[in-house]
Amino acid sequence: MTAAAAHPQKLSAVVFDWAGTIIDFGSCAPMGAFVKLFRQYEIDISIEDARGPMGMAKWDHIQALGRLPHVAAQWQARHGKPFTDSDVDTLYEVFTPMNAAIVADFADFIPGALEAVQQIRARGLKIGSTTGYNRPIMDIVTPIAARAGYVPDNLVCAGDLVAGRPSPLMMYRSFADLGVWPASSVVKVDDTGVGIEEGLNAGTWTVGLAVSGNGVGLPLADWQALPADRQQALRAAATEKLKASGAHFVIDSVADLLPVLDEIENRLKAGQTP
Missing domain, CATH: 1.10.150.240 (Putative phosphatase; domain 2)
Structure with a gap:
């Protein structure tokens, strides 16, 4: 392994979860x-x-x-x-x-998800995906997502490998599918604690999503109808759980991801790793 490969200066891929991350606000x-x-x-x-x-x-x-x-x-x-x-x-x-x-x-896209993916691709990064859903369920979801313009570069489902989350095996398969390495050049984005642990166990950066996923667990309209103080209380509780799982960063949803990727690349350039 070269020094440049061991200490990458920029990101190579972002691996997303599905429900609560890209689709299905509230993971309902x-x-x-x-x-x-x-x-x-x-x-x-x-x-x-x-x-x-x-x-x-x-x-x-x-x-x-x-x-x-x-x-x-x-x-x-x-x-x-x-x-x-x-x-x-x-x-x-x-x-x-x-x-x-x-x-x-429940296959509607989370607001800002498609735009975030488009901007990540424009940066030259690969888009990976892992999910707790099995293949029969994803055989329904993926065509719906594709018609709306979301076609990640790979898909690893629960049941594809001998162990799922929080093991790193689905992430390892993603590295191989995408042809990316080292792990420190990859970001895992997920709304659940075990999804964050999946990334950590694989050696990647991790970004938790507090509002759009399982932590708050509300459909978009229900979330938007809440008063600001109640939103903040739910956001804070979900954020704390994701941080307790080890998330390097916690944001509301994928719509807020791009500045975090900038920060991670700044850390890589400074010689930092996950």
Whole structure:
């Protein structure tokens, strides 16, 4: 490895999450599906419960929900046995078509996302993408995004590799797909803690999105209808969670990303790395 490669002077790629980052303001598509899924098995979970593991592969997400003490207790009481991985398999098979049936209704772009991507491409950077959605769900989402003009240079889905977030494997696949290195020349942009950890574990810069994604968890119209003080309280809470996950920067949405990329490149030129 050359010194220039070990200490890049500029960025080579930005890898985006999907829901809550590029599309689906508030990351709302999976929430009702998770609640409906567990209700189908006579288990009550809240939207707050459902949001907890957001960003994980959906199989892992279901497993994490089933391990919540109050959910595990309900499962034992209703079904007479502990919640096991075979139950996760069963619920996952039900969840995928359930989520796929509604995901198209939540595929609107987050304001400023397409413009940000266009400006990043104009800088000569690659655009990567990883997601907690599996291939069947993304087979619905990607054509909708493409018709609106969003076609990233790669896509790595949950289930493509042996482990999803917070492991770095989807990011490693992105490096290979995009032909970019070292990791310090790449930025991961995500609205979830495990998505930030995915980037950190891969050695990239990380940018958390506080308002547009899972942290606030509100559709755009609902967010815009809030008074400024309530918006600030929700923003602050979401920001704190992303910082606790290790995000190098936290902004409201991708619309605010370009100045952060400038700052990261300034840090690279000063010899700093993630």
